[in-house]
Amino acid sequence: MHWANAVAYEQSVPQGLATATVLTYGSYTLGAHGPESDIDLLCLGPCIATLQYHFFVVLRQILQGRPEVSEVHTVEKAKVPLMRFRFTGIAVDLTYAQLPVIDALKAINTFSPQLLQKIDTRSWRSLSGVRVNEQIVQLVPNAEKFQTLLRCIKLWARKRGLHCHYLGFFAGIHLAILAAYVCRKFPDASVSGLFAVFFQTFAHWPWQVPDPLRHDFQWSWLFEPFPYDQKYQQFLRIALRAPTIAELGDWAGWVKSRFRFLILKLERAGIECDPCPSEEVDHTDNDPNVVFYWGLIPKRIIQVDTSSLKGDFMEDLTNDVYGTVKCTHSDVTISVVGLPQLPKSMCSRVYPPAVHAALYDGLRGHR
Template sequence: MGSNNGRRLGITDPISLGGPTEYDVMRTSELEKYLREVNLYESQEEAVSREEVLGRLDQVVKNWVKKISRAKGLNEQLVQEANAKIFTFGSYRLGVHGPGADIDTLCVGPKHATREEDFFGELHQMLSEMTEVSELHPVPDAHVPVMRFKFNGVSIDLLYARLSHWVIPEDLDVSQDSILQNTDERTVRSLNGCRVTDQILRLVPNIQNFRTTLRCMRFWAKRRGVYSNVAGFLGGINWALLVARICQLYPNALPNMLVSRFFRVYTQWRWPNPVMLSAIEEGSLGLQIWDPRRNPKDNYHLMPIITPAYPSMNSSYNVSSSTLRIMKDEFQRGNEICEAMEKSKADWNTLFEPYAFFEAYKNYLQIDISAENADDLRKWKGWVESRLRQLTLKIERHTYNMLQCHPHPGDFSDKSKPFHCSYFMGLQRKGVPVNGGKPFDMRLTVDEFKHSVNLYTLWKPGMEIYVTHVKRRSLPDFVFPGGIRPSRPTKGTLERRQTSELKAPSQAISDATDDGRKRKRVDDGSDACLRNSKGFAGLPSSSGDVQGSPPVSTMSSPSLNSKVDHIDINGLGESSREKTENNYTNGLRNSSIAEVSSQNGDMDRPVKCNSPNKDLSPDTSSSKEAEKLAIEKIMSGPYVAHQASQLELDELEDDLELRNQVKELGGNTQGSSMESSSVNTAVVGAVITSLSGGGSSASLFTNAGLEELEPSELTMPLSNGSPPAPVGQRKPIIRLNFTSLAKATGKST
């Protein structure tokens, strides 16, 4: 009933206590069969092999700590008592890993076993001498230092936590807050993975249902191209937290319903309202926690997903306005397909259809990198990947979000070129110009990105990077499966196919009343819950009652708009997605809702749901409206983040990054001494032509009818700031030469 051993799970009451119907049992069985058919479960042999590797690794670190204890002069009794222990976290600990997946592991050692000298020194040396170990790659300077390697073919990511204990007990419980006492920041961050994973498993009502649902959502996110923390989307821990919250809100539901409600809830979620599994605890150790009321930088997070273990942090700070927009569109698509599935108008194959990234856009940025050998490429690749998100942010900022980027979460290799790989970003202009546009350069944008890449302290000759604009028709063959470019349908065929794709799910939803197979669900009576509730809970905050922020896409900054007026870049108004968000938000604002008092983030007057035997179809408008209001109630909390402009966020991040880089580099500017010829940036100009019309159901084929970017000659920025001569009898255009708008507009940072 929404609790675990008598405890309520989550910071609010559940939305529904309804249990599964025969339909849910059947559809969940189909889902599990589907997940097995697509090879998401490892074999029994591989599972045994992983267990053996973990046992062997645990023995290695125990031998290691005894060896360094003896070398440091500890007496024989302390040497015999010296201990280190291996813990797992991430997908393996959650039980949702697939064949060949990495195992996230943590080595916990005593206070006399240092990170630099002993872990990255002695233990690294021991591992390098073992025949079972291959591809050993230490990354001591990472935000969370890690040692990566393969042990008998099993990929391992090994972190290190140095505790203030002389002896590490075998029954050590890393979930206790006291374990963090007298530890450094890197140890706190290293312990965070294990502590968060354990808390998630404690905070979900049914672990098996959680695992199946998470396995499904991870697979969906990878197929739809939104699984990548480094690219600005969401990583494994983020998806786990989002799924866990849905499990709390529907504690008795099977995975079939949990997947459906995942999309329903997060389609309606008004970011940047945070997703939290438990109340944020202040703690007694004085560690900084996520709190936008006190920490300025927390105000600018666009999609906060808060970790449940102390110290609570936002696990999704990498999300940008472009990647948030893409994920919101994908949530909407998933929601429409799930509703169509409930009417037997779609199936699991429809939901998991791969996103056709290289058909979705007409223009791309291609980032090529190369190195002298495989080891250099691995290091160079890791560094460049960590910086690619900054290119997205800079393009958004320098074009005032008029040019949106869609980074592909992965790299591609041209087999004919050794030690080379490529990354791609889809380009889409937001809005359509009315009276033509003024050329503006983006060379400074690319130069800034190149400068941040040049800060790499381990740069070696041969490490190069190129950035080019490429049309869809000119994409290299190696990005396509098997290196074979698919044949392009004719324009008429493509439009008919897109119209059909857009129409089918919408028809399925509208035809619900005619579907004789409509299912009934034993619900907890969310209608009754709504009638019995006095409305939303207005939670206290340091600055008074916090009202929900409008969606990201509806925000604008007058100061930013005034800066770009003279660029003559005008949109056609709101997209269909933005209109939907505005209509929904306005509807909520116009609702007559009373506030009830609350304390410590908990609802003071929990909603009573006492009608479990009432049959309600989940497709009835009253039930969905009740769910909408329940979701809105969940988002009424003290931690409603300030909706800042992307410009403010980027400038703050740049400032923080610069300080961090100076601190980490310690004045080492080795990378910045590279000649421009060694890091070439080929930039091709482009012209964006206008869109012709748009569909009302664009969420299912987000990029249908995208504007065209045509190659053009490089255009020098106009020194007097005057617009170019008007273009006669042609479609209105915006000229872009991929250089900084800052230079053309005289923007100061």
């Protein structure tokens, strides 16, 4: 993409490292667009490309230089900032999300909790359009019926003067959610039947009550323990030992205050981990101990040199007199273990599909 290369050149980043991509969402992606529909696009940019300058200034100048593009203007103060223009006469709304990576093309999974945790609020709002679209597509039982129903409903709303969100009426996404609700509630109905049910359902709908697409969701699932044993196959086991309970308390407190250095060492080695804060006890060890298990994110075959890792970490623990004294009679061991070595207290129950999806599709990102 010419724009990504221009940004990389300005930021002195080698060509080819920074990438960007464009995703569609809205009525076009849902298959319910018509002759008067605009095209909703989301630009996913690298971490070096800012919204205010690289998107609203640099990209705008590039677009204005294209013969197919006309009527370019920006809406910078909106809740979801965007750029509007016409491409060969077709209206386009282009939003922007700045991703926390240099290669945006590889980070295209918009449901990644790790991604959502690191982006700013405006980028999160821009991403929500694509995420909601994907959820709707996954939830409707029959895509063809849904698309036909939504096109009919949008035509009705437009003719009746109700398809105008900035006047307080329906936006396209609102109609899509209502149509999806009807399709899920009556999966075997014909399109004409669904159209009739739509009016029967929402003519007297109490609008203070939300229209749920996922009836199987319960808020209590938000507080379910994270299923580490279902998410990861390998774990970094960090065991702390001391001669007495009192010494273990001091030792564990000191080591935990230095855990951030251990995480940085893992990241520098290309190893991503998910630290679990739970403190376990190895009852097969006669000495007072506390054990931590960190999930190893399976990006590739994980090989951890635990001996070097421990040696480097011990240097951080003994970098002053206090740490040296603590290490005299206490110890830390680091190893990689699999699921069979995970304590039963960390083994979660089997979740129903809806709970499993809720735990993995973003709820963890808001812990």
